[in-house]
Amino acid sequence: EVQLLESGGGLVQPGGSLRLSCAASGFTFSSYAMSWVRQGPGRGLEWVSTISDNGYTTYYADSVKGRFTVSRDNFKNTLDLQVNSLRVEDTAVYYCAKGKWFFDLWGRGTLVTVSS
């Protein structure tokens, strides 16, 4: 079955860190760019980061640049997002998504809550 499954979310204090992961199955992971998109409470969708198929090129939204780091392991078919220096406004469901420009497969998301 073609799917993406995120994990790693949780409650963290402002300034804290988390590592989000996404396990891919059912497609040739190494052939596709992958992205993270988040959705804050009651808010719309916000693109966060994209990584190329080979992992050599990364892109970030200005709101997370310098704080978040995307990486992938094409042997394990996993995508990661290291999120540091978290702010209250980073509170959101983080979705792993297949694609570079538009996203044709999404996971169910993992919730990150930043609160003291």
Place this chain on the structure above:
Amino acid sequence: EIVLTQSPGTLSLSPGERATLSCRASQSVSGSYLAWYQQKPGQAPRLLIYGAASRATGIPDRFRGSGSGTDFTLTISSLEPEDFAVYFCQQYSISRTFGQGTKVEIK
């Protein structure tokens, strides 16, 4: 940054009716690099349309995307019960940004 404004915010319709959703960009979306997604409560978004008018795999032909430049439209020709959801547009001409969504609710 290209800002996408969707209207209306909420559309109240009955099954079988036609839904017309608008997405207006703050500047021209070159190459018609615009996508539409459907999201139901508690679920991830699902890609419906890309390239402004191309249906994604498995999307029924009652969903039709159109438009160019700054004005884009998603039309659902005859609403099925499973179509009541929130719809987002997204441009990928300059980076990637999403509209705030249109909720299609049962009247």
